Structure formats: C-alpha cells, structure tokens
Amino acid sequence: MRYLSSNQKLPRALLFLLGVLVSLIVLSPIIWIILTSFKDTKEIYAVPLTVWPRKFVWTNYLTVINGLPEFPIYFVNTVKATLGTLLLVLPLSAAAGYAMGRYDFPGKTAVNAFIIAVLAIPYLVFLVPIYIMEDILGLLDTNLGLILPYTALNLPLAILIMQNSYREIPSELEDSARIDGANAFQTWLLVMTPLVITGLAAVAIFTFVAVWEEYMFARTLMFSTSAHTLSVGLPSLQVESKTWAYGTLSAALALSLLPISVVFVVLRKYFIEGVLRGSVKG
C-alpha cells in the first residue's frame, strides 16, 4: 500500500503475511479439489473428513484418462471451439481494427456506434434468434455452430482493442511504406501489424478465456455428449451419473483447469492489458 511510508518494517512484514493468507483463502477451493483428487473413494466419503490425503493415489486420474471416454471428447471440443474462434477473431479484428483506427470513411461512425452498443447488450438477447437460425442451417450440435457465434460475440471488444492499438502508431511509418510502393494490404500486414503484437496478444488471451469458460451458448446450442465442451460436460456428468464419484470428478476438474491456469499465469500481463483496454465492455 503506497500510502504507507517505506521505512515501516513492521507493516511490511504484516502485509506479506496478509498476502500469504489472502492467496491461500482465494486458492483454497482449487487446493481442496486437488487434494480430493489424490484420495481414494473411501477416504473422500469418510466421516469426519480428512483434509490432507492419508495416502496419495493416482487412481482417479487413471480413471479419467482410461475409463472416461467423455472427458477427452469434451476436452477436444473445447480446444476446437477455442482455436477455431481465435483463428477467426484475430485476423478479422486486426483487419477491421486497422480500417477503424487508420482511415476516415463514410459509415465509420455507424460501425463504431454499433460496436459500442452491442458491447452493452447481454449475450442472452442474441441466443434465441441464433438458436432458430442454427436450427434452420443445421449448425446445432456441430463445432462450427459454436465457433461462428463465439467469433461474432468476441469481435466487438477485439475490434475496439485493435482499433486503439493501430491508432497509437505514428503515421510516418505508414507514409514511408506507401512511398516505397507498398499497397494498402501490404502496409497493413507487413508494416503495421507487427507493431500491434501486444494488442493481438491481449485479444488472443481474452478470447481464449471467454470461449474456454462460456456456458450459456454451449449449453443451449450443443445437446449431445459428443458436442459438449468442458464447461457444460463436467457439470452435467455431476448431475446425471451416480457412478460419478467425486474423486473422479475432482481429477477431471483439476485436469481441465490446468491448461487455462498455465496460460493465465504465463500470459497474465496481456490478459490484464485486455481487461483494461476493454473495460468499457459491460
């Protein structure tokens, strides 16, 4: 806390302890799931509960990997939806952001107003018409049926972030590329876009997280097990099957939280950047 003067040794030690304590409290649900995932079934349902496993066992992880065909299916579906959306959102938002950030043209104000307006509208409003549309087009229950709406839902914020990134570049660079004979496409791709990598990284991790955790669309547009993503599949297994002991479920949870946690811890800076640049979003 900056308002504490720097020569106060005692508050510093106290602050450090507070940091440890708060971190532990925040992480405790995750720690609890991980501890549970290493217990055998008998211990999980023991009365009274044990916090630290008496004996660490890998059984639950082996069950998830060998005896649970749904888990890899959910995992692959989630990865497909995430990568598919990223592959569309990144180039589309870079191109659109370049036009919005570097050009003045008729219709720009309207596009900008629309982007700001849809950012304020909760997703649920779009769901019924998209469901009806996908029913007609035969997109329900397909990977594409998630990737297309996810792309559209993540584009407004992505365009806004890219628009600001391109705008910050000094115009001399663009001018000199033009003088060297580069056309608009080359200028965009080869001169300008390498300078907005931070913006693209922010868009990428923001979109990654949004798709990885999306629940309402994934639950509504995909109804068979073979099309479910992790965020929908794991909770449904908890409800549907009595054979699903919490040991297996906690191992599955731990495995599905692992990739996104690693991505977050490593690329945290860009995610925070994305939150800040996109904080106009409702």
Place this chain on the structure above:
Amino acid sequence: MTRSKARQTKKALVPWLFLLPAVVFLATFLLYPLLSALRISFSEYNFVYSEKPVFNGLTNYIELFQDRHFMISLKNTAYYTVVFFPLFILLALFLALLLNSKIRGINAFQAAILLPIVVPLSLAGVMFTWIFSQDFGILNHILANVLHLPHLQRFWLGDVETAMNALIAVGLWKYTGFGIILFLAGLKAIPVELYEAAKVDGVNGWQNLIYITLPNLKGSFSLVGIWGIIQAIKVYDQVVVMTNGGPGTATSVLYLYAWKNAFTFFNMGKGQAIAFFTAVLAIVISIVFQVLLRPEKG
C-alpha cells in the same frame, strides 16, 4: 473530374474491404439476431407449436408483471445485486491496495489472487457444490470439527435462507479479480507527487488513503461499479449448476427464468421479453451510475 471522383470512391472502398469480413459476422450473428429478437419479444411464438412468430404487441411484457414467478426472479436478482455489489467493491478495493504495495512475492500473490478469473464459472459451481455439500462438504466439516461451532452447519444449497448467499459467494470468488485489475490501474495512475507532497506535510497513512487515494479513484469506482452491477444482473452459470433456481423458487433469477421460458417451455416470445427487460435494466442502471460518478470537469 470523373477520374478524381472514381479515385475517391476507390479510396473509400479500401477501409470497407478491411472491414467487410468482420461486418459480415457482426451483421449475421449480432445485428440480425438483435432485430429478430426484438420482433420475437413482441410476438406470440412457441417454437414447438407455432409456425412462425405472430405479432401481439406488448402482451409478453405486460404479462410479465402479472407472472408471480417473474416477480420472484426479479426480486431474487435484486437481492443478489444488492448483496454482491458492496462486497465486490470493498473486496476488490482492499485487495487492489494490497497488491499495489511493494512487498516481496507480489507477483506470486497477484497470480494467485487473480487466478479465479479464468476458472469457468460453471466449473467453480461444481467445486463449490462439493464444498457446500451437507454431509461431505469441507465447510460444514470446518464449522463442526475445526471451529467447534456445529450449530452453524447448514444444508447450504438446500436451505431457502442460505442458497442465494452461497451463489453470491461463488460470484464474488470468480469476479473480484476483474475489479482488482481495474482498481490497480486507477491506483497506478495517481501521481506519486501527491503522496510526496503529503509526506512533507506530515500526513499519515490513513489520511493518505482517505484524502488522496480514494478521491483520485473516482473514475475506477465508476468502472468497477458498472461492471459489478452488470455481472450481478446477468448471474446465470453457477445458478444452473448449483441450484437450478431451487429450493422452490428461492434462487430463480431473471436470466435463468428467461432461459427456461425459451428453452424448457419453448415460449420464445416470453423468454425474449425477459431477456430484453434484463438488458434494458442493466443498461439503464449503468448509465445512471455513470452520470452519478462522472468526474467533475475543470
């Protein structure tokens, strides 16, 4: 003359070529659905029985206010928001102040405290269902065997008194990190000179907080506040996973009721009307908030 006009048209065409792919997506999956949604909300439309939406004016909206279940959902959403909002702001501010200090291990603390941001809310719901479980939940275990307060044990998610508060706790766990990030940015933007000048004047830590830090965070309060209120009004994921509106209607919220109308009863018109009602509510509240906390000019 014509040549320069042609060149001008061509010049206007270039940005539109860059925009086109994105605009196709926005038009197909956001603009068209938005207009279509508006039409459906003013129509009688059962997805199973009706051939197509039949215009019925404001009927869906008027009927909402005669529907007891809707009024309960509105009340529950209001309760969720009123409890969630102050806790969200206070926790986020407190943790942002902590994470803004120059102590050892600050990077590790930041990673740990912000991590719930990326845990899918539905999976957080699964985790907390287990934690709140009556017989095998760690919460009841801690109350009974660690704190020796067995009378505080509850059937947290099955009890009308506690179910909603349990959902709020999950919402706070997931979302506080976003508030922290916004507050941290605000804290970093306060000029160091203000604190240095105060130090010369012999101002102590708490006075610094009250007279310098908080007044300079006004913009952040507005952002965090709007963000928090919108998250509260559209609460959905953890409700579906943990209680699905129960026990009874104790945790039925607007989004859940809208979804059930549209996709359980296939009453698309009514579901869409609730969705619009909720959207307008969120937008109006955030505008009011923005006006109230607008930084003074000059």
